[in-house]
Amino acid sequence: MLQGGYLSVLEAKTRDEFRAEVVRFTQQLGFDTVSAVTVIDHTLGNTEFIAVDNCPSSYRDTFDDLSRARRDPVVQHCKRQSVPIVWDQNTYTAAGLGDLWESQARYGFRTGICMALHLPEGKHFMLGVDRDQALPRDSTELTRLVADLQLFAVHALDTAMRVLLPTQLQQESPKLTPRELECLQWTMEGKTAWEVGEILAISERTAVLHAQNAMHKLGCSTKHQAVLKALRLGLLR
Known part of the structure; x- marks a missing residue:
């Protein structure tokens, strides 16, 4: 319910x-x-x-x-x-x-x-x-x-x-890079920053940075909020 x-x-x-x-x-x-x-x-x-x-x-x-x-x-x-x-x-x-x-x-x-x-x-x-x-x-x-x-x-x-x-005062639909979208996509799948790094062959630090950039562009304070907003805007499926 x-x-x-x-x-x-x-x-x-x-x-x-x-x-x-x-x-x-x-x-x-x-x-x-x-x-x-x-x-x-x-x-x-x-x-x-x-x-x-x-x-x-x-x-x-x-x-x-x-x-x-x-x-x-x-x-x-x-x-x-x-x-x-x-x-x-x-x-x-x-x-x-x-x-x-x-x-x-x-x-x-x-x-x-x-x-x-x-x-x-x-x-x-x-x-x-x-x-x-x-x-x-x-x-x-x-x-x-x-x-x-x-x-x-x-x-x-x-x-x-x-x-x-x-x-x-409403934010226009932001432009996320392909890598930022990939990080959000895997976050939506429940992956940690370390796991995202392993999947994308990048360091954990870089995965965190991409997620933080996406959060900032979306005007969100957490990666979970960013995932929800990206879904509503049609940036993720």
């Missing part, structure tokens, strides 16, 4: 379709609310936020308050790191911000998982899911939840950049 969600979000063509797929996956994962935010750092310190979510209308004004976001420990964690954060009431009380948790808990934001993907050229993508019930106590089950959300975020990132960003 979740596998279909990964593919469906890649195929979304409009903002509304993207939002529907994000909400659907979130609810399949066992969470009630979700926020998917594209962040663009412009020059002169200006930052633009473009979001889709299913926040309750009664909580909308508080949810959209940027001054609150600047205090929120979950948002601040994602601003600085790419490691997902699993949060609950203790996350806020430990930061001396129990009042923030109290204000959101009555609307169902009691615990959740949030993560950010940081891209070149001042672009970021943040995905957070929330619910009223406690998260699983079993560490294996919780780890699986986080992994599912991470994989979905990688898929959703490309669509978010395509359907949420203004046209002038």
